[in-house]
Each structure stands twice: as structure tokens, then as C-alpha cells.
Amino acid sequence: MNDRENLCLLHSKDLLDQKRLFLLFKRLAGQHSVSIAKNIHETIKEFNSATFTEDQKLFEDLYKIAATIENKVIDVDVLKQGVNKLLDNRKTIPQPKPEDLCVNDSVFQNKILSKENNQKTAPVPAVYDMLSLLYLTTNEKQRQQHFHDLTKYYYRQLKDHLKQLSIELDEILPLPVYEKKIKDFIPNAKLEVILHYLNQDAKEDTFTSELIQELYLYVLYPKINIEDCFKIAKEVVGIDYNFLSYELVEANGLLGALGQYYKLKLTINKAGDDVVLNLFAKFMIDFPKDAFPGGEDAFPKVGDAFPKDEPPTLSLQEEFVYTIFVPELKNIGLGNICDFLPRCYFMRSSDVMVFEDLTYSDYEAVNSEEPYSYEMLLLVVKKLAKMHACSLLYEEITSKGSGETTKINVQFSKYVMGFSQAVDTKFKDTIHYCNVNTTVNYVYNQFPDVAKEITMEEFRERSRDIFDSMLDKMKTSGKYRNVICHGDIWGGNILFKFEGTRPVDCSLVDYQMIRYCPPAQDLMAFLYINTDKNTRTNYLSKLINDYYTEMSTIFKRYSFDLSTVYPYEVFMDSCEYMKSYAVCQAAAYYPSSLDRKKVQDLLGSIEKTVRFFAVDKTEVLKVLMKHDWIRSRFREIVEDLYDLCLQK
Known part of the structure; x- marks a missing residue:
């Protein structure tokens, strides 16, 4: 021809x-x-x-x-x-x-x-x-x-x-x-x-x-096309099927600053039977940049840190986890401990990611009104231990194999730098100072009786210093071993599975905020964001030990000794170091995490969402503070911040 x-x-x-x-x-x-x-x-x-x-x-x-x-x-x-x-x-x-x-x-x-x-x-x-x-x-x-x-x-x-x-x-x-x-x-x-x-x-x-x-x-359904669905179906069931149709419906009640969420339903015929494939699609938000203070200049600019074929995007870190890091883990025999995240079937860079829909396997995001039980906390702590063990074992195994020290932040530097380590930090600072100002101004004003030994103004000033120190703790540590941290471990990114009323499994979702930091950063943030003070009093120390025990067990399975890689005393010191970070993170997350459905209803648009996360949370908080249980959780975290300020 x-x-x-x-x-x-x-x-x-x-x-x-x-x-x-x-x-x-x-x-x-x-x-x-x-x-x-x-x-x-x-x-x-x-x-x-x-x-x-x-x-x-x-x-x-x-x-x-x-x-x-x-x-x-x-x-x-x-x-x-x-x-x-x-x-x-x-x-x-x-x-x-x-x-x-x-x-x-x-x-x-x-x-x-x-x-x-x-x-x-x-x-x-x-x-x-x-x-x-x-x-x-x-x-x-x-x-x-x-x-x-x-x-x-x-x-x-x-x-x-x-x-x-x-x-x-x-x-x-x-x-x-x-x-x-x-x-x-x-x-x-x-x-x-x-x-x-x-x-x-x-x-x-x-x-x-x-x-x-x-x-x-x-x-x-202009957000996704039939050709995408062909590939998704092939990933799920293989090549032997006939495609019939698809449907894309917005997933209601899901709050996300960095994505829009949809339910994707594919109908195929396989071996003579019609089969419905239920999936979850996350589309990247096209931010109205003029809604941010500073407009276009407020967004990260990382210059030559990225090659031309891989410009920085809001989805870059999550794409790295699924297309590079997890496959690398499986290649060196760590596939058995990669069950902390859902499967991803399709991805188009900076546009869409399609996952298995865990809700059809009876997973759900739990209402935050009731603090997590010890059993729920333990499930998450063990999954975090798996996730973090993957990083440490990857570095140990590849270092042993090559004879040279492997560090993830060197090998995959452009993927794990995160917003906190971007060369230009205006975007990060915009969100950070929105959180700080919301806390030390509006939230503190709701509880004027907390400050006793020092004045409210002194409380505010010291709190600002503590919040600013949090930024340094978001960076790669030179003192402690680092791992790929989730970085966004609040209730909306944790799905639980129950048998009756008993929690039996969980899955960690949404990896857009990963960074290379000490594992205690994730662990302590999780334990403060998703608990009340009574739970922390009763179980915080136990759960920290549970985490270390689980990671030690995982290390033994692969013939490594955690005590030589991450000694217990060093780990406990890192947890104490990350305590102030965790308290600040809880204060920052509470406005969006305590009543996700209400916040979603109050926002309702990308513009309002941008304003909430980067400009001012006050109007939303005025509505939330009408609920006694929400006021109680805020008061507890203000008290924790006050205790930290007294130690300065």
C-alpha cells in the first residue's frame, strides 16, 4: 500500500x-x-x-x-x-x-x-x-x-x-x-x-x-469523552467487552478546594451480561486567579524547578503518587502494603483522575459531629504507618541494592516539593494568613475568658509566632528521617468501612498536598484534626505507640529493623516537635472539616470557595458557631493554643 x-x-x-x-x-x-x-x-x-x-x-x-x-x-x-x-x-x-x-x-x-x-x-x-x-x-x-x-x-x-x-x-x-x-x-x-x-x-x-x-x-457530558471511558473500562475488566454508554453526575456533599467531584457510571456488556462499572472522577478546578489577593502573582512560580514537559500543576503530586511512586514500590516488592489508597484507572494531567468508587464497597466519609472512636483512629494510624513505611523501606531497599544512599526528595524532587516548599510562596502565604487571621481574630473573640495569665493581645501575638513556626515544620527536616506525607489528612480524605457498627477498614484519598517530611507530621495532625480533647487525653499516647508498633511489624516482614532506621526515642521526639504544628493545623482545618455538608451548602461556587480558603472565613464561621458542639471543639483547640503560648 x-x-x-x-x-x-x-x-x-x-x-x-x-x-x-x-x-x-x-x-x-x-x-x-x-x-x-x-x-x-x-x-x-x-x-x-x-x-x-x-x-x-x-x-x-x-x-x-x-x-x-x-x-x-x-x-x-x-x-x-x-x-x-x-x-x-x-x-x-x-x-x-x-x-x-x-x-x-x-x-x-x-x-x-x-x-x-x-x-x-x-x-x-x-x-x-x-x-x-x-x-x-x-x-x-x-x-x-x-x-x-x-x-x-x-x-x-x-x-x-x-x-x-x-x-x-x-x-x-x-x-x-x-x-x-x-x-x-x-x-x-x-x-x-x-x-x-x-x-x-x-x-x-x-x-x-x-x-x-x-x-x-x-x-x-463534556468533561469526559467516550474514548476516556474505553480506556477506563479496559483497565477495569480487560479488552473483552462491548461498550454501551456512560453517565457523569456531580457528587453532592463533597467539599474540596482543589477539585470537583463526580460519579462516573459506565455500562458495558461482558460475556452476554450488561455490567455497570461505578467510578469516582475528580476534575481539577480552573481557579479564577483574580479572586486571590494579588491575582495572577499570588500563584506559585517555580521557574526552572520543572522541565518544560512537566509544568507545575495542582494535580502534579497526586499524579506522581499513582503513576510513579506506587509502581516503583510494587517493582521492589512492596505492593502488599500499598493498600492505603484507592485504585486509579485513568488520568489526564491537570484535568481528570478516575478512581474506583469505594462507596460501592461500603466505604464512607464519617460525619464529624461525633469524634472518631479509638477503633477508627487505630485503623487510620495503621494505614498511615503503611504509607510512611513504604517511603522508609523504599529508601532502605534501593540504597542497599545500589550501594548508594537513596533519598526520595533527591530522586523525585520536583514531585514532593509541595506548596510549602515552592520557590514563590505567595499562594501558600495567602492561604496560611487567612487561617491565622481567622483564628486569632474571629475565633479568639468567641472565647475571651481563655486568656488569663497573659492578655488577649499577647495571646494573639504569641499565636502568630507559633503559626509562623508551623511553616518551617512543613518543610523537609534536616534532623529527622522524612517520608512522603499525605499532608491533608482530615476527615473528608478518610473513608471508613463498617460491618454493622464496627469499623473494619479505611482508605486514605486525595494526594494533592504530599510533601517529604517527618512521619510525625501526618500522625500528629491527624490525631488533632479528627479528635476532641477527651479522646486525645485518653488515647493520644497509646495511638502514637500503636503507630510505631505497626510500622515495626511491617519492617520485620521485610527483614528490616525499625529501631535502627527510626529509633523509638527519635520518633517520640519528632512527635513532640510536631505537636504545635498539629494544633495549628487543627485550628486551620476546623472551619471546613467540622460540618462539611453545611460548609458545602454555604459555599456553592468556586469563587466563594476561593474566598473561604484564601481571603476570609468569618461569614461561614458565624453560621457554624451557632452549634454548641462546634463551639466546644473550637474552644478546646483555642485552649491547646493557649497552653502552647504559655510555654513560649
């Missing part, structure tokens, strides 16, 4: 087999590389933003087909609205960026549409051209099996071809950006291919009806 045969219009009856399909995209990458190399130093002034036909009859045909597709219920009015939105967006596409990598010799536009329109089209992004050809030469079953393999294969081939032309694709189109562009271009490419089919009078063609159904699903 020559180039001309490869890069021509293929009728639906002439489906390519897998080998010929991959050969087609290898040839396409080669052709695109030549065009990209020619354009690389030029600014594309005209973007192909109006290639859609204006023939209204084709759109009428589209909607007629949609209304009559067998066994599928499509709301044609909803589909029309979605298509019109795509058309409107298409007309207002901004000037192309360098990473769009426009090609002049578009296979789809110039070799196919030009035959229909008898005109040469403007440059188009290579990714868009690739997708258009993909939808033109495959049916849904083939895309279910090969979409992600084909798009990755095209990227690798394009990278190899450009390298021969002394161009590094990673520098001009990093893989995460490429994957995001695929998501962005998919609906337009599908619509354009649908219109092409209709122009070819392929109204009865299964290709056409399949793409219309897929386009309708996109209109319903």
Missing part, C-alpha cells in the same frame, strides 16, 4: 485491519513532520476555524438520523444546542499557539474536503488532522480497542520523525499538552467527519450513526 493509498478516503466497507491501521498513522506522522518542520519558525496568521459546511440540509439530516437511531434515545433539542455551541466556539478560536503545530498539507482538509469544496483550506493543527483521519477510518469497536494505542503510536512516530529533522517534540508539544489537545479537538473532529459522511450521502452508514451517538454523549 503506497502513500497515496494510505492517505486517501477509505469507505466504511473497507475497514483496515490493525496492522494497516497503524501503518496509516505511521505514514501520517511522517507527512506531518515535514510540514511541521517547515512551519516551525513561522507564525501561522490564519487558523482553519471555519471549515464546517454551511449547508443547513446536512445539519437537518444529522438531526433526523439522531431522532431515529434504533435503541438509542437522543434528545434532538439538546443535541442541537450542543452542536450550535461547537459551531459558535469554532468561529471564535483564538490565534494558534506554537504548540498547535499547524500543518499546511492536512490530509483530511486538503485531500478530502477540498475534493468536496474544490478549495484549498488554511493550516490546521496536526493533532486535529490526525483525529479527523482516525474517525474517518475506524468504527466504534476499533476505537474501543485501539484509540489510545493509535494516538500514542502517532505521537511516538511524530517524535521520531521530527528528531531526524533536529526537532524535539517534547519541547514544542509535551505529551500532557498533546493529550489535552486530543480531548479538546475530539468533538469538532467528530462533527466534521459526520458532516463529511452526510455530504457523501452516507445517511444509513453505521459509521455516521455511531459518531452521532458519541457526539450526543459529549454534549451531555
Whole structure:
């Protein structure tokens, strides 16, 4: 099959087999590389933003087909609205960026549409051209099996071809950006291919009806597409299945400053039976940066700390945990102690992560009105011990194997630096001082009788010093051994499983705030954020010992001695050192953690959420403080802060 045969219009009856399909995209990458190399130093002034036909009859045909597709219920009015939105967006596409990598010799536009329109089209992004050809030469079953393999294969081939032309694709189109562009271009490419089919009078063609159904699903659920769902289903059940449909519904009652949460339901047929796969999707928030004091300048800037293909993002740390760290742990035999977190089935950098939905396995986030019981606390303490043991054992095992000292913060420095260690700390300081001001001003004013030996002003001044010292304790320690800490270990990130009323397991979720710090940072913060004073009085010392005992047991399982790696006396000293950090963290978390449902109802929008976390919590606290149990918990933490101030 020559180039001309490869890069021509293929009728639906002439489906390519897998080998010929991959050969087609290898040839396409080669052709695109030549065009990209020619354009690389030029600014594309005209973007192909109006290639859609204006023939209204084709759109009428589209909607007629949609209304009559067998066994599928499509709301044609909803589909029309979605298509019109795509058309409107298409007309207002901004000037192309360098990473769009426009090609002049578009296979789809110039070799196919030009035959229909008898005109040469403007440059188009290579990714868009690739997708258009993909939808033109495959049916849904083939895309279910090969979409992600084909798009990755095209990227690798394009990278190899450009390298021969002394161009590094990673520098001009990093893989995460490429994957995001695929998501962005998919609906337009599908619509354009649908219109092409209709122009070819392929109204009865299964290709056409399949793409219309897929386009309708996109209109319903634009945050995720069917191609994503193909990959997710493959990760869950393997390749032997037929995809039927999917549904994305917002998960109510979940509070998160760094994500939006959804329930994702996939319906497939496997071995003749319809099966529903229930999943949990977290989408990264596109923060309105002007809502922060300082606007754009308030966000972290880490300069050259990150390579061009891995810019810092709000999801970088969690992506590292799932795609790099946990696989590394499994590679060295630590897979049996990686059960502290849920499974992740899909990820698109800076956009979405899809996990198993633990609520369908009877896991739940517990209401904070009742402090955790000792049994619940013990479950979490043991999971933290597993998580932290993974870091210490990883360093010990890899150091022993290589003969050189391994430190996670050296090997994976760009992933574990965290907000607390960003080069530019304005973002961190914005949130930090919002917490401090809320506590020492509004909260302290609710309990004026706490300060006795010193004045309220002295109490406030000393408290500010203690809060500021907390920032240093969020950094990698030069005195104590460090581990990958969760960094955000409050009730909303802990799911429990019960048998009757007895807690039997827990899972730790949300790893966007990890950092490389002493394990006592997580342990002490957890024990203060999620308990009341009575529980701490009765069980704090015991739970600290339970943690060390559990970690010691894990070390013995792998033939290591914890007492030589992290001596008990050193560990206990680190817990005492982290006590003030834990008290400050509890004070900072209480406004959002004590009544999550109420706070969620009061916020309700990204703008209000940003204001709550980075500007002022007072209005929300005025509502929360009407509840006696919440006032009681705040009073207890104010008393703990006061005790710390008296020790200064």
C-alpha cells in the first residue's frame, strides 16, 4: 500500500485491519513532520476555524438520523444546542499557539474536503488532522480497542520523525499538552467527519450513526469523552467487552478546594451480561486567579524547578503518587502494603483522575459531629504507618541494592516539593494568613475568658509566632528521617468501612498536598484534626505507640529493623516537635472539616470557595458557631493554643 493509498478516503466497507491501521498513522506522522518542520519558525496568521459546511440540509439530516437511531434515545433539542455551541466556539478560536503545530498539507482538509469544496483550506493543527483521519477510518469497536494505542503510536512516530529533522517534540508539544489537545479537538473532529459522511450521502452508514451517538454523549457530558471511558473500562475488566454508554453526575456533599467531584457510571456488556462499572472522577478546578489577593502573582512560580514537559500543576503530586511512586514500590516488592489508597484507572494531567468508587464497597466519609472512636483512629494510624513505611523501606531497599544512599526528595524532587516548599510562596502565604487571621481574630473573640495569665493581645501575638513556626515544620527536616506525607489528612480524605457498627477498614484519598517530611507530621495532625480533647487525653499516647508498633511489624516482614532506621526515642521526639504544628493545623482545618455538608451548602461556587480558603472565613464561621458542639471543639483547640503560648 503506497502513500497515496494510505492517505486517501477509505469507505466504511473497507475497514483496515490493525496492522494497516497503524501503518496509516505511521505514514501520517511522517507527512506531518515535514510540514511541521517547515512551519516551525513561522507564525501561522490564519487558523482553519471555519471549515464546517454551511449547508443547513446536512445539519437537518444529522438531526433526523439522531431522532431515529434504533435503541438509542437522543434528545434532538439538546443535541442541537450542543452542536450550535461547537459551531459558535469554532468561529471564535483564538490565534494558534506554537504548540498547535499547524500543518499546511492536512490530509483530511486538503485531500478530502477540498475534493468536496474544490478549495484549498488554511493550516490546521496536526493533532486535529490526525483525529479527523482516525474517525474517518475506524468504527466504534476499533476505537474501543485501539484509540489510545493509535494516538500514542502517532505521537511516538511524530517524535521520531521530527528528531531526524533536529526537532524535539517534547519541547514544542509535551505529551500532557498533546493529550489535552486530543480531548479538546475530539468533538469538532467528530462533527466534521459526520458532516463529511452526510455530504457523501452516507445517511444509513453505521459509521455516521455511531459518531452521532458519541457526539450526543459529549454534549451531555463534556468533561469526559467516550474514548476516556474505553480506556477506563479496559483497565477495569480487560479488552473483552462491548461498550454501551456512560453517565457523569456531580457528587453532592463533597467539599474540596482543589477539585470537583463526580460519579462516573459506565455500562458495558461482558460475556452476554450488561455490567455497570461505578467510578469516582475528580476534575481539577480552573481557579479564577483574580479572586486571590494579588491575582495572577499570588500563584506559585517555580521557574526552572520543572522541565518544560512537566509544568507545575495542582494535580502534579497526586499524579506522581499513582503513576510513579506506587509502581516503583510494587517493582521492589512492596505492593502488599500499598493498600492505603484507592485504585486509579485513568488520568489526564491537570484535568481528570478516575478512581474506583469505594462507596460501592461500603466505604464512607464519617460525619464529624461525633469524634472518631479509638477503633477508627487505630485503623487510620495503621494505614498511615503503611504509607510512611513504604517511603522508609523504599529508601532502605534501593540504597542497599545500589550501594548508594537513596533519598526520595533527591530522586523525585520536583514531585514532593509541595506548596510549602515552592520557590514563590505567595499562594501558600495567602492561604496560611487567612487561617491565622481567622483564628486569632474571629475565633479568639468567641472565647475571651481563655486568656488569663497573659492578655488577649499577647495571646494573639504569641499565636502568630507559633503559626509562623508551623511553616518551617512543613518543610523537609534536616534532623529527622522524612517520608512522603499525605499532608491533608482530615476527615473528608478518610473513608471508613463498617460491618454493622464496627469499623473494619479505611482508605486514605486525595494526594494533592504530599510533601517529604517527618512521619510525625501526618500522625500528629491527624490525631488533632479528627479528635476532641477527651479522646486525645485518653488515647493520644497509646495511638502514637500503636503507630510505631505497626510500622515495626511491617519492617520485620521485610527483614528490616525499625529501631535502627527510626529509633523509638527519635520518633517520640519528632512527635513532640510536631505537636504545635498539629494544633495549628487543627485550628486551620476546623472551619471546613467540622460540618462539611453545611460548609458545602454555604459555599456553592468556586469563587466563594476561593474566598473561604484564601481571603476570609468569618461569614461561614458565624453560621457554624451557632452549634454548641462546634463551639466546644473550637474552644478546646483555642485552649491547646493557649497552653502552647504559655510555654513560649
